[in-house]
Amino acid sequence: MTTAVLGAGISGLSAAYYLLRRFGKPLTIYEASPRVGGWIRTECHKDKGFYFEGGAHTIRPQGVAGANTLELVEQLKLEVKPIAKTHVAARNRLLYAKGKLCMLPNSIGGLLGVKEPFTQPLYKALLHDLRAAVTKVKDADESIYSFVERRFGKELADYAISPMICGICAGDAREISVRFLMEELFEKEQKYGGVLKGVLYARFKAKTDAQLGMGIFAEQQPQLYAKACAEKWAMYGLEGGLEQLPRALRSYLAEQRINVQLSSRAQSLSFDSAGANISLRNAEQPAGHVISSLPAHQLALLVRAQHPSLAAQLLAIPYVDVIVINLQYNSDKLLQLDGFGLLVPPVEQLPILGIIFDSCCFDMSGNTVLTVMMGGRWFANWFAHQPSQKELRDIAQRYVAKILNISEEPKFSRVHTLQKCIPQYTVGHKRRVESIRNYIANYKLPLSVCGAAFDGVGINDVILSARRQVDLLPPQSA
Ligand SMILES: Cc1cc2nc3c(=O)[nH]c(=O)nc-3n(C[C@H](O)[C@H](O)[C@H](O)COP(=O)(O)OP(=O)(O)OC[C@H]3O[C@@H](n4cnc5c(N)ncnc54)[C@H](O)[C@@H]3O)c2cc1C
Numbered sequence: 001m002t003t004a005v006l007g008a009g010i011s012g013l014s015a016a017y018y019l020l021r022r023f024g025k026p027l028t029i030y031e032a033s034p035r036v037g038g039w040i041r042t043e044c045h046k047d048k049g050f051y052f053e054g055g056a057h058t059i060r061p062q063g064v065a066g067a068n069t070l071e072l073v074e075q076l077k078l079e080v081k082p083i084a085k086t087h088v089a090a091r092n093r094l095l096y097a098k099g100k101l102c103m104l105p106n107s108i109g110g111l112l113g114v115k116e117p118f119t120q121p122l123y124k125a126l127l128h129d130l131r132a133a134v135t136k137v138k139d140a141d142e143s144i145y146s147f148v149e150r151r152f153g154k155e156l157a158d159y160a161i162s163p164m165i166c167g168i169c170a171g172d173a174r175e176i177s178v179r180f181l182m183e184e185l186f187e188k189e190q191k192y193g194g195v196l197k198g199v200l201y202a203r204f205k206a207k208t209d210a211q212l213g214m215g216i217f218a219e220q221q222p223q224l225y226a227k228a229c230a231e232k233w234a235m236y237g238l239e240g241g242l243e244q245l246p247r248a249l250r251s252y253l254a255e256q257r258i259n260v261q262l263s264s265r266a267q268s269l270s271f272d273s274a275g276a277n278i279s280l281r282n283a284e285q286p287a288g289h290v291i292s293s294l295p296a297h298q299l300a301l302l303v304r305a306q307h308p309s310l311a312a313q314l315l316a317i318p319y320v321d322v323i324v325i326n327l328q329y330n331s332d333k334l335l336q337l338d339g340f341g342l343l344v345p346p347v348e349q350l351p352i353l354g355i356i357f358d359s360c361c362f363d364m365s366g367n368t369v370l371t372v373m374m375g376g377r378w379f380a381n382w383f384a385h386q387p388s389q390k391e392l393r394d395i396a397q398r399y400v401a402k403i404l405n406i407s408e409e410p411k412f413s414r415v416h417t418l419q420k421c422i423p424q425y426t427v428g429h430k431r432r433v434e435s436i437r438n439y440i441a442n443y444k445l446p447l448s449v450c451g452a453a454f455d456g457v458g459i460n461d462v463i464l465s466a467r468r469q470v471d472l473l474p475p476q477s478a
């Protein structure tokens, strides 16, 4: 019987790719929207030499997840646009705090002096960690804010970690699990009595490839990963924008005669002794096994009739809305500071989360291109009255003028509200995911779950999540 993949975002397409590689056909993908890519969406203006990213902007090449994506990129023969660690976009990350633009320290030297918005040199935060007593944390989880505040002090929690959490999941560091970003540091603290102590101890214990997770590569690490390491890439994009990745996957699957059924929303999912049944608008589709890459709240809707308790656990993963506003100006002389972009710490209580300087990261043929992001965990505080696109653009332009001194009208712009686009890995997330997968295993459901809701929100994470779920299937699954 066929295997079905739900969702043709990057995770679902990757699941199909790995399924095909492992088992061959038959295989069908059901996608609700008329396009592939999910939150990866590029709007190209080739004639003017620029493009807008409506969701993800860059990919990191680091670690096993980074190497895995590079392997895929290589296999699909996509052209990468690397940003080296020495590039200004890799070195400069800015904060807008206390009414000023501040540069985050990017070297050891930067830890010594007092740098705004901090009122103390950052090495003092490290001394704080050496001196602070260790609290054994209940249920082995806490918020990343409280962990950083405990170990390094409130200033670092407010002006370093909180904006970083915004810049990754548009969330509130006071709610997000320490395991989302600092699992290793947290465990080192709990084990060795301090973060620095733990890090220093671990330096003397070299990790094997298997411990690093590199064991997934059958022979050797991917060539493009070796190149990224040798050339010290900090991040990369793709020629033509990131949407080239899901598009290339779709083309590859089409060449292998794998059907991606667009505009085919799954409406319910049930299981019986023969396997799974997917209800679409006009049809029932049986499947031997289902891999869902859907957002957790969507999968919850599908299974709630037959498995209400599974649905409730899926619904316990909250999501936030993000407004993405792309702006293009004809001149490339507008930005007075170069860098990846700026973040606004939530303590500042402003309606914007941050601004990406797209035209500093990649060549945009003499245009200045910016992306303003707003909302996230604070969406309801600022935008509950459902402002029009014009109002949203006006807010974005007001802050571009105030912070970056760019007051001219953009020549071209785009406003999108991405509803429920980023899951929030709140305290207890890891346990929640374990419990969801345990439920599926205990009831022997022919179902695997992958994608942004479960194993990390970055593009690398969701591709690796798909690969791991396919690898876990028993040999007879096809
Ligand atoms: C604003 C923003 C900026 C980001 N920036 C970055 C970045 O710079 N770098 C990075 O690495 N990551 C970034 N990310 C994260 C990354 O883009 C996403 O986590 C990733 O694309 C999610 O992929 P996915 O396949 O898991 O889910 P999705 O993209 O959500 O795909 C799920 C698919 O399922 C479909 N679907 C939903 N319901 C049904 C149904 N009932 N039946 C069938 N199909 C259905 C949807 O239409 C969608 O196509 C960003 C995300 C956002 C929102």
Ligand SMILES: C=Cc1c2[nH]c(c1C)Cc1[nH]c(c(CCC(=O)O)c1C)Cc1[nH]c(c(C)c1CCC(=O)O)Cc1[nH]c(c(C)c1C=C)C2
Pocket: 059, 060, 093, 094, 164, 166, 167, 168, 169, 170, 235, 322, 340, 341, 342, 343, 353, 354, 355, 356, 373, 422, 457, 458, 459, 460, 461
């Ligand atoms: C302001 C909102 C957001 C910005 N980017 C994202 C949001 C919600 C989403 C996002 N950004 C990154 C990832 C991938 C993480 C990964 O695991 O690979 C996601 C989902 C990359 C990223 N961008 C910034 C940071 C600190 C990171 C983490 C990885 C890294 O260190 O490279 C910084 C940043 N993000 C945004 C801005 C304006 C910004 C500015 C400096 C926008």
